[in-house]
Amino acid sequence: MLDALGLDTDAETVYRRMLADPSGGVAEFGYQLGMTETQVRDALDQLVDLGLLAESRDRPGALRVVSLEAGLEQLLRRQERDLVRRQHALAMSKAAAARAIAEYGDLQPNTQTDGAERLVGLDAIQSRLEELTAELRRECLSIIPGGAQSQASLDASRPLDQEALARGIHMRAIYQDSVRNDPATHAYALWTTQRGGEVRTSPVLPPRLLVFDRTTAVVPIDPTNSRLGALCTTAPGIVASLVTLFHQTWDTAVPLGTAHKPTAPENITSGERELLKLLASGLTDDVAGKRLGVSQRTVRRQMSALMERLNAVSRFEAGLKAAQRGWL
Numbered sequence: 001m002l003d004a005l006g007l008d009t010d011a012e013t014v015y016r017r018m019l020a021d022p023s024g025g026v027a028e029f030g031y032q033l034g035m036t037e038t039q040v041r042d043a044l045d046q047l048v049d050l051g052l053l054a055e056s057r058d059r060p061g062a063l064r065v066v067s068l069e070a071g072l073e074q075l076l077r078r079q080e081r082d083l084v085r086r087q088h089a090l091a092m093s094k095a096a097a098a099r100a101i102a103e104y105g106d107l108q109p110n111t112q113t114d115g116a117e118r119l120v121g122l123d124a125i126q127s128r129l130e131e132l133t134a135e136l137r138r139e140c141l142s143i144i145p146g147g148a149q150s151q152a153s154l155d156a157s158r159p160l161d162q163e164a165l166a167r168g169i170h171m172r173a174i175y176q177d178s179v180r181n182d183p184a185t186h187a188y189a190l191w192t193t194q195r196g197g198e199v200r201t202s203p204v205l206p207p208r209l210l211v212f213d214r215t216t217a218v219v220p221i222d223p224t225n226s227r228l229g230a231l232c233t234t235a236p237g238i239v240a241s242l243v244t245l246f247h248q249t250w251d252t253a254v255p256l257g258t259a260h261k262p263t264a265p266e267n268i269t270s271g272e273r274e275l276l277k278l279l280a281s282g283l284t285d286d287v288a289g290k291r292l293g294v295s296q297r298t299v300r301r302q303m304s305a306l307m308e309r310l311n312a313v314s315r316f317e318a319g320l321k322a323a324q325r326g327w328l
Helices: 009-020 026-033 036-049 070-108 122-135 151-166 177-181 184-192 237-254 270-278 285-292 296-310 315-324
Strands: 052-054 062-065 116-119 139-144 169-177 199-201 209-212 215-219 230-233
Touching: 009 036, 009 062, 026 177, 026 296, 036 052, 036 237, 070 199, 116 122, 122 139, 122 151, 122 209, 122 215, 139 237, 151 169, 151 184, 169 237, 177 199, 177 230, 184 199, 184 230, 199 237, 209 237, 237 315, 270 285, 270 296, 270 315, 285 296, 296 315
Parallel strands: 139 169, 169 199
Antiparallel strands: 052 062, 116 230, 139 209, 209 215, 215 230
16 A cells, blocks of 8 residues: 555565554564565665654664654655656756757758658658557558568568557558468458458559558658658648548458459450550550560550540559459
8 A cells, every 4th residue: 555655565564563563673573474584674774764764762773663644744745856856857858859859850861841751761661650650549541562561561560550459540451462362461461350450452553652640641752662762741632632542442442351253354355454464563565565565556555445445544443443344
């Protein structure tokens, strides 16, 4: 009961014994309380330090119990002084931190300007994601293209996702269909769903993105090379557009664990299907044409015809509709 006042268990036990009967020596106390003499001496020393025991004037060399009210009042005053001291130290630390930030802020390569922050390198990205995850209040949306994720990427994400899910954050993630065939990434996606997250997959995905509470978004500077860094933005227009992109992709994706039931291919040649696959994998018209043995102009003409048949206004939409029809 008195641990809140700074007494450990042994000290409180000896103090209660002294309140009941202060007579007796260390050996007698130890015998009566089931403690060693060392434990009793340490407890007595602690009580003296706390001001609950003082030297007896009637019995030189012996100890007397200080008035209970006076002793406890002294303990409370000591705690108040300690609290004031700690508050002062905290204020000094905050001031020192503010001075350090002001002094060295201009030297940091990852600084924020007009609501956008350029994060250079994987370490800078990881640090910013840790901060954003800790600040999460409601929701995290993510699109994770590229199929199988590296073990290093999964290991870096796990503690952040675990902490957020444990706080009840609503997490939704979209992977590419191919992760269903990668044991490590598939296991991680299942681990997410088992803790309350939602995961879907799609054969075609836009570049990687993360949106935190619909107020902050993180996207790669170069989608083909994540090591170059990322852009963190709080610009409302950009964030809103990325949220819309996420929902459009989410609506056409398939929940993890749901089997695909593609419709039978209709009016599509093997060459057109292969063209869709190559372009969906991120290849340029020129590279896809070389893979198929046709010119870049032919690739564009075929793709234009496919978009018209799919009633799609963009290649990304064409890829989604082709997947829905079972063409991919």
